[in-house]
Amino acid sequence: MSDAAIKGWCPGALRPMLSGDGLVVRVRPYGGRLSAQQAAGIADLAERHGNGLIDLTSRANLQIRGVGDAGHRPLLDGLARLGLLDADTETERRRNVLVSPFWRVGDDTPSLAAEFEQALSDCALDLPTKFGFAIDEGTEGALAAASADVRIERDPAGHLIVRADGAEFGCPVSRADAVAAVLALAEWFIASGGRGRMAAHLRDGAKLPDALRGHAEPAPVMASALPGLCPQGALVGAAFGQLTPSALHHLARLAPALRMTPWRMLLLEGLHAMRSHDDLITRSDDPLLRAIACSGAPRCREAHADTRELAVTLAPHIAPDAHLHVSGCAKGCAHSGPASITLVATGAGYDLVSNGTTRDAPVLRGLSADSILASPSIVGGC
Numbered sequence: 001m002s003d004a005a006i007k008g009w010c011p012g013a014l015r016p017m018l019s020g021d022g023l024v025v026r027v028r029p030y031g032g033r034l035s036a037q038q039a040a041g042i043a044d045l046a047e048r049h050g051n052g053l054i055d056l057t058s059r060a061n062l063q064i065r066g067v068g069d070a071g072h073r074p075l076l077d078g079l080a081r082l083g084l085l086d087a088d089t090e091t092e093r094r095r096n097v098l099v100s101p102f103w104r105v106g107d108d109t110p111s112l113a114a115e116f117e118q119a120l121s122d123c124a125l126d127l128p129t130k131f132g133f134a135i136d137e138g139t140e141g142a143l144a145a146a147s148a149d150v151r152i153e154r155d156p157a158g159h160l161i162v163r164a165d166g167a168e169f170g171c172p173v174s175r176a177d178a179v180a181a182v183l184a185l186a187e188w189f190i191a192s193g194g195r196g197r198m199a200a201h202l203r204d205g206a207k208l209p210d211a212l213r214g215h216a217e218p219a220p221v222m223a224s225a226l227p228g229l230c231p232q233g234a235l236v237g238a239a240f241g242q243l244t245p246s247a248l249h250h251l252a253r254l255a256p257a258l259r260m261t262p263w264r265m266l267l268l269e270g271l272h273a274m275r276s277h278d279d280l281i282t283r284s285d286d287p288l289l290r291a292i293a294c295s296g297a298p299r300c301r302e303a304h305a306d307t308r309e310l311a312v313t314l315a316p317h318i319a320p321d322a323h324l325h326v327s328g329c330a331k332g333c334a335h336s337g338p339a340s341i342t343l344v345a346t347g348a349g350y351d352l353v354s355n356g357t358t359r360d361a362p363v364l365r366g367l368s369a370d371s372i373l374a375s376p377s378i379v380g381g382c
Helices: 036-049 069-081 089-094 109-122 175-191 198-203 245-254 307-317 369-374
Strands: 017-019 022-027 033-035 054-056 062-067 097-099 133-135 150-154 160-164 228-230 233-237 257-260 265-269 291-293 324-327 339-346 349-356 364-367
Touching: 022 069, 033 036, 036 054, 036 062, 036 069, 036 245, 036 257, 062 069, 089 109, 097 109, 109 133, 109 175, 150 175, 160 175, 175 198, 245 265, 291 307, 307 324, 307 369, 349 369, 364 369
Parallel strands: 097 133, 133 150, 291 324, 324 339
Antiparallel strands: 017 022, 022 062, 033 257, 054 062, 150 160, 228 233, 233 265, 257 265, 339 349, 349 364
């Protein structure tokens, strides 16, 4: 388990990460989809081998938290029985694929995802640990704001394109050639000296070869997804992206399959009525949708404070068009981008950043949680 103590990579199931509450074991559903049986099985495994907390990640994965060293092997055996385990750590690491949840029965998304995941399993690409892919072939770009380095999309006329993240245009491809074009872009990234992310590589001056550049504009970007009904079913959220086993069991009983999303929500296939549950967000106006918080103390060893207790209390005071980010340290693991209000826990209290990230200069320093709670206007007025 020596790997579990190393920081700075995305955990997997075969290579977990050590946190303050034990090992974090990430499950990467194939095709971005879980059958009801698989979802119920994950809930059972989290209860049996973890501490009963399940994260929904911004990479559309699930994380079973609080796993002890002795429970890791039985947990892997359980995931293997559910068909959710990769052959080895390298295959698992490469299979970093986001799939738009808004596909319809009969379209290309499921077959594209399966073909591409198999190609990643068969290849030997040595990609950076956070390098990822997106399959986003709807008439609107659902995953435009999600992190990905190479994207399969459509242009406004509905034709498939493959686009390097950070490039304005994509290259038109046929369905038969789409997977090969994605792999070609990934191979070019390595061969041209790429070390981190595609967009940064292009900003640093790397030039795409003519054969991979193209001049096709991607489809318009979809509006932000919110809990509620959609043609494919129902989107259901979880406060701070964390589920209990009982909540996941509840969802598994409602739908034949659950589609993963990068918005810390699940899409329940074929559900035509919203079902309330104490541990779930089913309303589009729920104040908790305005709040982002990492695991915080004591669950994370790096955190200086219990971030979620503060975020829950402050969320109703945040303006409907604003967002609050409460981070247990300056790393900003839960949200790397800017927020209307960012509170960063330090050894001396909370630093407050207005319209910025955890890395930006604060406008106030050393605020205690008690002072913030006593005067929520401190954040509500920002």
